[in-house]
Amino acid sequence: MKQVIYALFPVCSLLFSAANLADATQTLIQRGEYLAIAGDCSACHHNPENGKPFSGGFGIQSPMGMIYGSNITPSKTAGIGQYSLADFTRVMREGKAPGNHYLYPAMPYTAFAGMSDDDIRALYTYLMNGVAADDHPATKTDLPFPFSFRPVMALWNLMFLDQSAVKGSDAAAGSVDRGEYLVRTLAHCSTCHTPRNGMMAEQGEHFLAGGKVGRWTAPNITPDVEAGIGSWSEAEIVTYLRTGVLHGKAVAGGEMGTAIEKSFSRLQSSDLYAMARYLKQLPATGGINRQPLKPPAATPVSAIETGMRDSIEDYVSSQQLSGAQLYNGACASCHASDGRGTRDDQHAYPSLVGLSSVAADDPANLIMIIAEGINRDMPAGHAFMPAFEHQFTQQELAKVANYVSVTFGNPQHVITLQQVEETLHGESGSWIVRHAAGLAWSGVAGIVLVLLWAFFPLRRRRA
16 A cells, blocks of 8 residues: 555645646736736737737837737747747847747837846746637737838947846835836836937836837826926826826826727736835926916916808808807817816716826827727726717818917917927928938948949059
């Protein structure tokens, strides 16, 4: 009997070890899933046709052109199924996929580079074992010359990529160190909220002082009271990150709305508070880009357009309507005629008085919220505002934006049709980026001329 028991020891030990390994792998998968949420991976890597979160194909408008999120499922033909952990680590830290395939920093490896080895391993384990493989290939990115020549990114990385580790991956829950780790790596806040130089690299000396994201403006989120979020408490920052709405101060739209829907609203409260605490202790940066708003006691009469018309045809034609009339017809049912919002049994529609997008000197976000609206699913319910970009002409949109700005924000802050046209056109990026093709071809032509200049005298001497 003892011999039988002794013989079973190795088998039991093996089974016990296998069970422990399975448990450890499952724990790693769960941790990796949370990290994928914190990193907002599905926002850029989802398939817009079928909604699969990691199948790729979502287009990201950049100053260089449209960049498409890749398939990061474990498909061996269309995804990353052939990647080793070392391959995956190089992607996250160096922006370089197998075969020396350089990525563009639209994939925020510049932030992910600071992640801990353990977190990269957990994320890799989740993507390889917790995500279903999808063999559908994502749309390929095809930028114009010279950006299509990807090896140029090796030089860009040499100049601007910082791979220094960021402390705090295992810091105490809710601590400033944990918040720093999340803000600087997984949440990659600086990717949008830090201004960029002429080569599209982040200006570290203006960390989180505000930047441009396509047609939107990512605001200053340093503790500057007038330019940033210095007047927000930690609890208010957490409320905004969890819900996308901070009544009387901000409503999230555009990419920030997506980040809140897909990422921040699903994070643990301790991590949200950690991020808030880190943001609150940063140096205030940015100067005075937005005057502090004093909410009006009532709608300023001087800012309201009376909209008196000469004929019935003028009333029928929306082209002849004033900003006040357009607002009252399209917006007041939710935001109220005085701009202070409304509430019913199921929904609360935010006040426009006090909103950062209404008070900001840069009108881009106010224009874009009116143009694109809001449509996202949140834990508390569906947040929706209709998009008016194709319901209003640009002239009408300018009237509404201007009415909201001067009536519920700053009476001296007029929004013009030109500003609306420029915002909707969405031209962004530095002069160097916008003229890169011409500069590159000019450089090529210059090299050819130099070679010809050197070649012909050489031929004469030989002759």
